[in-house]
Amino acid sequence: MGRPERPVSPHADKETAALAVRLRAHRRHAGHSYARLAELTEMTTTRLSRAASGDSVPPLAVAVAYARGCGAGTKDIAEIGKLWRAARRATHADQPERLLHITLVGDARDLWSAMLHLYLRVGRPPLRELERRADGYGVLPRSTLNMVLRGLARPSRTVLEYFVRACGVSKTETQEWLNAWDRVNHPRASDKLMPRRIAGGEVFVAVNDPGDSLERLATDEARARVALAQARLRYRRAHSTAERQSAHQQGLRVQAFLDQIAVQKSAATTSRG
Secondary structure (H helix, E strand, O other), X not given: OOOOOOOOOOOOOHHHHHHHHHHHHHHHHHOOOHHHHHHHHOOXXXXXXXXXXXXXXXXXXXXXXXXXXXXXXXXXXXXXXXXXXXXXXXXXXXXXXXXXXXXXXXXXXXXXXXXXXXXXXXXXOXXXXXXXXXXXXXXOOHHHHHHHHOOOOXXXXXXXXXXXXXXXXXXXXXXXXXXXXXXXXXXXXXXXXXXXXXXXXXXXXXXXXXXXXXXXXXXXXXXXXXXXXXXXXXXXXXXXXXXXXXXXXXXXXXHHHHHHHHHHHXXXXXXXX
16 A cells, blocks of 8 residues: 555645545555556546545546546445535635525626526536537637636626536526526516615615516515525524524515515506406
8 A cells, every 4th residue: 555645634624625535435445556546547646646635626537537446336426526516615615605596686796696606516617528518619618608707708698508508407497597697688678676685795676667467576576485585594594693684684675575566466456456
């Protein structure tokens, strides 16, 4: 086995450390030296030892090759993937939290935030990998996607579609993302946009005129109730008084919006009568 391996980095967060420990366990179980593992994986010993050091999150391909070289089976590889995604999310935990469902996205900033959080949720894969997953070269250019995720450019409808598909979003949910793009880029003239602070950022929620259809109001009510449920979940999971107060205030604002919808529904019902 060669000289003893250095301990996992004491500076690693618990998710990155968990991935490193699991990789080391596979190598220990297989009884391979790094030299032997390098032969099996066709990677350098330096790259492999760095993957299990805990100093940083290795590329997914390296972590999987490491485990496969140690004889890991399908279930073990799936576990490595799960640990890797958790480590990638933890590495970028300082990004703003998004609690809005995609159906509640109301402006360009909401849409950017939704894209960013989807990207982090799937483990922040390399942009080259997302481009590869897209249907055909050039439909999801890395340079364009990089600008979009950095908030320096707005996505086209096509870029958004191929991005969410490359992130593994279902066909049904992909349509919800496209509907969000349509709302952001082609807002209805009859919608009044009211600023609300939800999930830490200002969100513009469409509030309809009293003459709007009951169907439209019902849609707005359903979206608001999702936001209210998210606020309550955030309150239950809060770890500090400040977080609880923030979630409570969010819930109050959403409830006020629901109350306004109730008034508008009553007015719409009366006008129909």
